[in-house]
Amino acid sequence: MTRPRKPRQAGHAHAELDLEHFLPYRLSVLSNRISSAIAREYSQRFALSVTEWRVMAVLGRYPGLSASKVAQRTAMDKVAVSRAVARLLEAGRIEREFDDDDRRRSVLRLSEAGYTVYDEIAPLALDFERHVLEGMPADERDLLFRLLDRLDELELRAEADTAHD
Secondary structure, three states: OOOOOOOOOOOOOOOOOOHHHOHHHHHHHHHHHHHHHHHHHHHHHHOOOHHHHHHHHHHHHOOOEOHHHHHHHHOOOHHHHHHHHHHHHHOOOEEEEEOOOOOOOEEEEEOHHHHHHHHHHHHHHHHHHHHHHOOOOHHHHHHHHHHHHHHHHHHHHHHHHHHHO
C-alpha cells in the first residue's frame, strides 16, 4: 500500500512518523478508547482501576497464577501489577496462597467477593464488545481475530529474535 507523503520543508531533517499508519500507535489509541469506555462503568460501580480489573479478568480466566504470570499475560508492567494485587488483596477481592515448599512463591485467585464483582463486570464487558463489533459482519470479525492472533505471533517472534541479538 502506497501512502501519500507530505512534502518536506526546506532544511527539515527530522524523521517522519505517520501516526495514522503506525500500527503501535493505532492499536494503542483504539485500546485506550475501548478500555476507557468500559472502565468508566466499573470504576464508578466498583471503584476499580483499569489495572485492577485486568488482574481480576486474568485471574477469573486463569486462576492460580503468580503476579509475574499475570503481568506476562497482560503485558503490563510488573510494578503496576504488584500495586494492583496489593490493592485487590487489601479490598478482599483476591486471595494469595503460598507454596508450602517455597514461601517466596505464591499464586493468586479471586475471592468470593472478587467473583461477585467479576460476575457483574464480565457481562458488561462482553456487551460492550458486542456493541462495538455489531456493525461488522461475522466474516470480518473472524478475520479481525485471525489477524490479531497473527500479529501477536509475529510480535512474540520479533521479541524473541531481539532477545537473542
